[in-house]
Amino acid sequence: MGLYALAYMYRNRLRIHAAQEILAGLGIAVAVALVSATLIANSSVAGSAREVVHTVIGPASLQVRSRGPEGFDESLLPQIEHLPGVRQAAPLLEETATLVAANGRRVAVYLAGADLGLATLDGLAHTIPRQSLSADGISLSVTTAKALGLASRITAGEPSLSLLLRGRAFPRHVSAVLGREAAGALSGARVAVIPLADLQRLAGQRGRISRVLVETKPGAGAAVRKALTSLTGGRLTVAGSDQDLALLHQALGPSDQASSLFAAISALLGFLFAFNAMLLTAPEHRQTIADLRVDGTRRGAIVQMVLFQALCLGLVASALGLLAGYGLAVGLFHQSTGYLSQVFTLGSSTVVGAEPMLIALACGLLATCLGASTPLLDLRRGRASDAIYDDDSAPGNQLSGRTHKRLTTAALALLLAASALFALVPSAALAACILLALATMLAVPMALAVVMRVTGLLGERYQRLTLVPVALTGLRATTLRSMALAATGAVALFGSMSLGGARADLLRGIGQVAGRFSSAAQLWVISPLDNQATVSFQPGSQIARVAALRSVRSVAAYQGSFFDWGGRRPWIIARPADARTSVLDGQILQGDASLVDERLREGGWIVLSKQIATEHHLHVGGPVSLPTPTGMVDFRLAATNTNFGWPTGVIFMNTADYARAFGTSALTALGVSLLPGTNVNQAKAAIEHRLGPGSGLEVITAHTRAARIEASGGEGLSQLSEIARLLLAATIVAMVAALGSSIWQQRISLASLRVEGTRPSQLRRLLLLEALVMLSAGCLTGALAGVYGQLIIDGYLKHVTGFPVASLVTAGRPFEIFALVVIAVLALAAVPGWIASRVPPTLAFGEE
Secondary structure (H helix, E strand, C coil), X not given: CCHHHHHHHHHHHHHHHHHHHHHHHHHHHHHHHHHHHHHHHHHHHHHHHHHHHHHHHCCCCEEEECCCCCCEECCHHHHHHXXXXXXXXXXXXXXXXXXXXXXXXXXXXXEEEECHHHHHHHCCCCCCCHHHHCCCEEEEEHHHHHHCCCCCCCCCCCCEEEEEECXXXXXXXXXXEECHHHHHHHHHCCEEEEEHHHHHHHCCCCCEECEEEEEECCCCHHHHHHHXXXXXXXXXXXXXXXXXXXXXXXXXXXXXHHHHHHHHHHHHHHHHHHHHHHHCCHHHHHHHHHHHHHXXXXXXXXXXXXXXXXXXXXXXXXXXXXXXXXXXXXXCCCCCCHHHCCCCCCCCCCCCCHHHHHHHHHHHHHHHHHHHHHHHHHHCCCXXXXXXXXXXXXXXXXXXXXXXXXXXXXHHHHHHHHHHHHHHXXXXXXXXXXXXXXXXXXXXXXXXXXXXXXXXXXXHHCCCCCHHHHHHHHHHHCHHHHHHHHHHHHHHHHHHHHHHHHHHHHHHHHHHHXXXXXXXXXXXXXXXXXXXXXXXXXXXXXXXXXXXXCCEEEEEEEEEEECCECCECCEEEEECCCCCCHHHCCCEEECCHHHHHHHHHHCCEEEEEHHXXXXXXXXXXXXXXXXXXXXXXXXXXXXXXXXXXXXXXXXXXXXXXXXXXXXXXXXXXXXXXXXXXXXXXXXXHHHHHHHCHHHCCEEEEHHHHHHHHHHHHHHCCXXXXXXXXXXXXXXXXXXXXXXXXXHHHCHHHHHHHHHCCCCHHHHHHHHHHHHHHHXXXXXXXXXXXXXXXXXXXXXXXXXXHCCCCCCCCCCCHHHHHHHHHHHHHHHHHHHHHHHHHCCCHHHHHCCC
């Protein structure tokens, strides 16, 4: 066929079946939006961070950085600058601090101490305001200023802030607010900048720096790297200047694995949504194909027509889906990165790459073409041109008993394959879920037949249910359409149950760990907003002042930090030898749990996350060498555990070992135990008063700390929550579209019933009963399969990503979601049902 003929035939179809095409297009658009939103949001964090890191490092290709929080002597800088092949070197001192505005708002920031050398290296010397590095001032990114409720333009010297740093509070005036025109991508991160000398003085780090960025001359990179390694003597890290990107990629790995699994399942479900939406149009396409064949149209021309119409519909619907997906990614799916901001400098913008958009577009087009191509099976040789008109049911809707059996057999085979794959290879959860989703869809004809049989028995038992036989007759006459609608519900409920349930299990697991972690003391003294207790402060007299209070039984000193080991940035948790270690209860994966406490108290032993031990080929009881600021320090591995919700893993040791290995006496938390009968809130107020307003520390209860840790861990999984919610919403929209399309296609049969005297109110009850049977079959199948899918995803999250996952709990969740979806769909579909029930009887005598 020529292009004009193809366009004419499609225009003619739109004139007759416009509502049906619109509803099918809505199903496709929902699917594409779901796929594109998850993929865009999943890749956005790393893309935004890449912009920030490249703004900081500029043309530098190498860096020398400290392995611990205390930095290293800046006297090393001139030696680095004079190495052959070094063009320029810039020092940097980095701290995590809290800023408090006069309005009471506070925000944790990455605080950089820099000089003009760094601005020159980055190429920002000509764009940042001259006063940015003025003494006694602090420059804020526009994102930080907004978080504090400050204007983007300020008067010199105003407003003033309180800088909480290393256990002390310092007043600072804001010298500049840096927008994108001044600081590039840094404007989108929560950062603050002050002069290097000022930060060294305020932090008690005189003469110390955290790292040196090195720009090399062309071709000298390898030689300079070798010279830097020799110069630092193995006590500092020499790496590429963009090392943070690799570390961030690894840190995002477990949550990305979880989000990617959820996104991939959502993509599959979206694909099946679109496929089922097109399957609803199959009966009319089969009739059109039969009419064309009777008129003598060649097979090749029919294939052209079907694919042309599918491409037109797929392109328009997919384009709308991409726009909706972008809006969702920027708004609803915008991933919170607060849980990583203490360790990495991250941007806040949504970076949209071409790859997610192309994948989503391809999924939409492929599903549309596959769904539209099913009627082409009527073109196979040996099949009569008008064979569909020989069926007893509505033309094009027949599904033979033989096909029923084949679909049921295939569903059982896929279920067994998914079970075997999950049992043998837990990391293959995605493949297992794909098989399970396909099995769910193929099991729908069997489930629909069972539900119809049960409904028929009820109709026979209760004679007053006069509409039941009529509804069942209508469903049997439109088997293919009914199956497509039920399959949409089954696939959607499978996704909602499995993804939502697994997310709930994961959050409960993190909550259990957070509760145990914080229960070691009733009150905690930490740096503000430092959930993980890794921001250092000098002990000074705080311990003695707190311990002197009458309500205090004991005060324990804790230490901790993040440090780079291989391709990871794990969280070190150093606890006193006599501290309660119930935090490890239920988290030990390898090793004798009864010996862990004793070995940690003994010293020289550590506990690692299983993923770290596996990566470094370590075994329980064997040696472990950690690269610390004092050199390589040897330990023995007491056990392996989960990652406690921190994606790069954790390391447990006692404080004596930490102080020796990392060469520091700085603390990161004080755990305060109270005497029996003490009022916790009163004790908290007494400690705050004793520390005084200039301490730069905060006092929180164990409950508050547990809630913060749980919320922080949940931030990295925020996309999972949004995916689960969007999937449930997509379920309802896709099913309303499918049900609306199904109702619209019944107008002629409804008109025939009106000719026979059936009232509109009876037609509405009939449509309601038919919809209820179809939805029940699909949603019950999906809910039951979803519980099994939840079990598979739980196993993946625990054994592959290392997250602490609570045991599977479903309670009444399958039935709650089932009821929610069925009620919502029936309520929304009542509008097209009401319209269809008032179809004019004369339509039964004419052609549609």
